[in-house]
Amino acid sequence: MFFKKDVLADVSEGMDIIVVTGTNGKTTTANMLESALTESGQKVLANKSGANLLSGVTAEFCCAAGGTGKPSGKIAVIECDEGALKQVVPLIKPKVIVVTNLFRDQLDRYGEVMHTLEQIKTGIEKVPDAVLCLNSGDSLVSSIALGVKNKVVYYGLDMPFGDQNPRVVSDAIHCVRCGAEYRYNFYTYAHLGDFYCPNCGYKRCRPEVAVTSIDQMDADGTDIQLVAGGEEYSARIGLPAIYNVYNAAAAVAAYYAFGSDVGQMIDTLSRIHSSFGRMETFKPGRQPVQMILVKNPAGCTQTIEFLTSLGKDYVLILGLNDRTADGHDISWIWDADYEKFAADPHVLKVYVTGDRAEDMQLRLKYAGLAEDKICLEKRTENLLETMKTSSAPVFVMPNYTSMLELRKLLSDATGAREFWEKQE
Amino acid sequence: MELKICHLYPEVLNLYGDRGNIICMRRRLEWRGIGCSVDLLRIGEKADFTQYDIFFIGGGQDFEQEVLLGDLRDGKDKSLIAAVEDGRTFLTICGGYQMMGHYYETHDGVKCEFLGAVDFCTVGADVRMIDNYCFKLGAESGGSTVVGFENHSGKTYLGAGVNPLGRVIKGNGNNGEDGTEGVRYKNVFGSYSHGPILPKNPQLCDVILESALVRKYGKAELEPLTDSFEVQAHDAVYKMITGA
Known part of the structure; x- marks a missing residue:
């Protein structure tokens, strides 16, 4: 421009x-x-x-x-x-x-x-x-x-x-x-x-x-x-x-x-509920799906601490892309405290997705999460099915461009309005 | 069996997920029933360096590097050089790697004296070498391919007769000119690859662990591990970089 x-x-x-x-x-x-x-x-x-x-x-x-x-x-x-x-x-x-x-x-x-x-x-x-x-x-x-x-x-x-x-x-x-x-x-x-x-x-x-x-x-x-x-x-x-x-x-x-x-x-x-992907809730099936944008170790660790303090069963979807808007370097995931997920018995299953899903999968293994709890899923239609049929609440932790993709998937499925219409 | 790791200056040299290298070494020893302890050695803290098998030094911010150079000159420099000559294992990354050489000369000619434990030096350039990259390890370091992320403006030039850690397949490596990446001197492993380097490159991690076990116990037989997630992550990045 x-x-x-x-x-x-x-x-x-x-x-x-x-x-x-x-x-x-x-x-x-x-x-x-x-x-x-x-x-x-x-x-x-x-x-x-x-x-x-x-x-x-x-x-x-x-x-x-x-x-x-x-x-x-x-x-x-x-x-x-x-x-x-x-x-x-x-x-x-x-x-x-x-x-x-x-x-x-x-x-x-x-x-x-x-x-x-x-x-x-x-x-x-x-x-x-x-x-x-x-x-x-x-x-x-x-x-x-x-x-x-x-x-x-x-x-x-x-x-x-x-x-x-x-x-x-x-x-x-x-x-x-x-x-x-x-x-x-x-x-x-x-x-x-x-x-x-x-x-x-x-x-x-x-x-x-x-x-x-x-x-x-x-x-x-x-x-x-x-x-x-x-x-x-x-x-x-x-x-x-x-x-x-x-x-x-x-x-x-x-x-x-x-x-x-x-x-x-x-x-x-008291009436603020969410803004564009930062703790937004969708209802594609019986269980709520909450999206929490994470893009650096401090914010990510805070989100992990929050989820592991809930004391109730949940399913996780971690989305990691490495495009220009995300930063090409994804090494920060090693500085965030994923070890806390490994210690939380309420984590039922963790799906990893996005361009660098393999890196996230590896991070979780070294964090101590059992390999059979980790599922690599790059096809978003399958993720949507998982969210629709989940028997426990789902928390989605994507970075920026992964959030854009997953948010579109969820808003198409649930008829949620686009973010620029949201507050009118 | 047990290996003792000294993580030097974790409070300042901890950029770019360096912690992942420590996590990786510790896990891969534990999975084989080998003990592992990690001591953090911060600025101002003293320790007997002859008790450690592996030293890890990561990368850091410029402003904080000044703080630690003073601490190095306060006696740690001599102990570290002695540990290198004694065949102890070092994994040094980015700023930590540069620090093992003679000096860093900035773009405008300011010279920063480093350890000089290995014969190489680094010169600041005005272009940042930054991206995913890959290289092939020299035979003495196992010969496997390594994928990582480099982010440096310093160009490192090895002295005559000093071996690089590997040869660049795609990317810049030491200087973007001579095809070398990192350094291998005795049991010193230096690389520009953060990311961190070890989890996606388990063969390199095992070569490093073996070098320490051999020095300490005379031999090393590391059981093979099921590295399916490691291989998947390595191959995905390798394919992204090389298209193959």
Whole structure:
């Protein structure tokens, strides 16, 4: 696609814009924000399809502008790729930028985590008036505040969660400022938690938007207590798993920084159910089929921990492709904790599918899963039959392009609407 | 029988699924009733290197590699060189492989001194060599074909008389120029193949384990295993790369 160079600046001029970036949770957080703003009666422009590079964002604004070339509305929520941020934000001048987290992701596209962090910083330096919402428990993300002029609202968990053992595999072991090893007062997940550097003193800032307790978490959602701007709220998030608690806190922080009513965002969170392949439920047969997108070790391990904590029988379908949108390098599967599936007696059967199904099959064998529990099935029509006739709930864990394929298979079979129609 | 593995710098050299190589060695020993222990040795930690049979060093991020070079120079360098000369087994991947050579010279001429345990050096280039690739192991390493994923901008050049681990069938290998991939010196196995390298290439894994067993016990007879998933995964990638 070719555009006049600054057309994006023209078609977004004068709009109040929230940008969401970071490795995991962009789509879910943006979806929460867009839903709350829409429910408050606003007309909201959003790039729902996940087209989050400069070209996709530009196309979204241009389509909305129509023939006039003028902005069509007042408000936009834009999910933006970490690498594209420095191109996008100087043109659209967002009021708020949310950074969700930084994990290793698709290494062969972006190089390393530190490189991604530098790219985000470069983007933010170009928009000093934007308010930053930063994950206080992510030592990489919160370091963005060092040396920029922007106003910052920190959000995060102000409490430990889950396994408190020191991390063997972590994306951020050493202080981003001085190189010494971090210590932790508590962990929440992966490298997130109450970190501090014993050498230079860099540490987690207490979050202004803080989750103070998690009261209940199951396959349908999570009940939390949250403090924002000094007010206490009880909230129900209509999505399970710890990373969605962080996504909810990020959305509340952005809403708060945007100057909107936090109570109304809390209200919306209970009605959030899923966004494009991230915990979407289908009913092709008697049992529910839930799809959970996984694309990097941190998100994958979180999903595995969630499923193995359910305590009920289930069937798994793991989809692994290695196309350009997925990253050609699939070695990250060896960093995710599939060993937990081997230890869970509730795993009845695991189907592996996709371009690299053989690699996933091998990973499961070395994770300790019995070979007769593993079934390689590349024909999607057979997978659909399995989902229709399963006697236990099915969880599908695909990476990106595998998710597109399996989602189409399921939506064709169940008559579910396409994702861009879903929220109307 | 038992093999003791030392996983060096797991907290910094753990990119690209390196953990899979450790999982693979451990399982393939366990399945044959051979004991296996793995010690993690982090920056600042000391250990007697003569107690270990296999050393594993993986790849890492640039920013973190600076942190560990200081630690190497704090005495570990001499112990590691002695272990190499003593015939102990090393599996070194990407950054860990480069570290066994003399130095890394960046594209703009900054020279980073490494261990110099094996006669080779690496020079930074501006093009990243990145993709699935495959190579054929030298006869001394079993001669089988290896599939993996390479992702490096450094070009490695072996010294005269130093054997590569194998010859490139498709891809770049050490430098994209001379057809060599990796290094084999005594029982040092170096490769650019992460992915990780061992699970899909079980014959190479067994050659590595045997080298350690022979040094320790004088002989090694590894029972054959049912490698059907391993062969399936190897062949699928081999076919994708070569079209054959």
